[in-house]
Amino acid sequence: MSARRPLRDQLRLPLTSDVVGAASVFVRSASNASAMDALSTWPDAAGRVMALCGPAGCGKSHLAALWAERVGAVPLNGAEAALTDPLELEGRPVLLDIARDADDETLFHLINLAQHDGGALLMVSRPSPRQWAVRVPDLRSRLDAVRVVAMEAPDDAVMSAILAARFAERSIIPADGVIDFLVLRIARSAEAAAAIVARLDDEHRPVTRALARQVLDASAELFDGGDEGLQP
Template sequence: MARQLVFELGHRPAFGREDFLVAPSNGAAVALIDSWPAWSGPAAILSGPAGSGKTHLAEVWREKAKARRIEAAALEGADVPALVAARALIVEDLGVLSDAAERALFHLLNLTAQEGAFLLLTARDAPGRLAIRLPDLASRLKALPHAALGAPDDALLAGVLVKLFDDRQLRVPESLIPYLAARIERSVAAAHDVVAAIDRASLSGKRPITVPLAAEVLAGQGEMEL
């Protein structure tokens, strides 16, 4: 029997401010983004685990501030004055950086303040836990306005699941959302993974999305509660 081929068609995630679901786990981060440009300084930092919503909020700010975006690791060899000339910049995913990237980030922070520009940084870890070797840079990062995003609560996780199915224009039974929310890892990343897997399973088997189909997907991922 020929294997069913599945072509995963692209879908456009909704990244507008109105699409971001606010909850106690992310309220401080939302408030920080919403308060721009009335920040207490020219730079701020968002931290949180993968899939917690940092990229969504950064995208909201990018649209609002007309900002450019660069990965932190790409700062090594970057033209810092040219980055600051954009007037607003997002530096994504601060982590273990090369010495050259650390020096570039320190220069970027200084020049951003001198030129009256704005800078939004994102990281998985809080500023005080980043593996920064340059003492002046570590001190500067710890002094920035900072908001952390945490793992979603039940209501937020359910809302994220609804949004992810809507992003893919998939109609699902109402009972599916609490079923999934009670069984997957409590993270936005896990919600992304399970919605994509259910979509693939539905396409592959030419089956409607139902609780039994979701149960099969979860069992295949080893996530069913026994």
């Protein structure tokens, strides 16, 4: 298993976080370092609107929640954002997760509100806002001007940390080499890590490499294709 990361490379999150798959630490690695650096001091002179983009399972929502906690942002989610009174958001930072599901009018208003003193808007999405299909010309120009920070699929260090956290949550101590074995074989996502640990826990046996191989062989359909597909 990968060595424990220095404290300076970890960011603390509350264990009661609502983010799916959130762990007590967010491990810094090459796959997320630029995003972590960008959000550590934002909002700043670089602008009041930012988009955090990357593939499913890369930790976008987790990192965005950490930012929201730090700045006291109002959390909104996709299409539900239209139900929020804009007057309640003026002068406040806002986190908009699954941002592409928000309608054009809501996005337009949120971007405008972010320009007020104290305002900011962090949009979380898989594709960049520049790739979104919108019908409002003024919104198109605003989205094209948004600062985009990208995250990559979790690398070995992050996947090892996620698996270790999922095992710890279930009070499981895997045998030596199990985490490294799984890192090489499961999809690069927090969801895949949680799923395989749950399957191993269901066996009610010591978690060894032999058991991990057996469970992977029997559970291939859970990881076949999409964001949960097994890595070759």
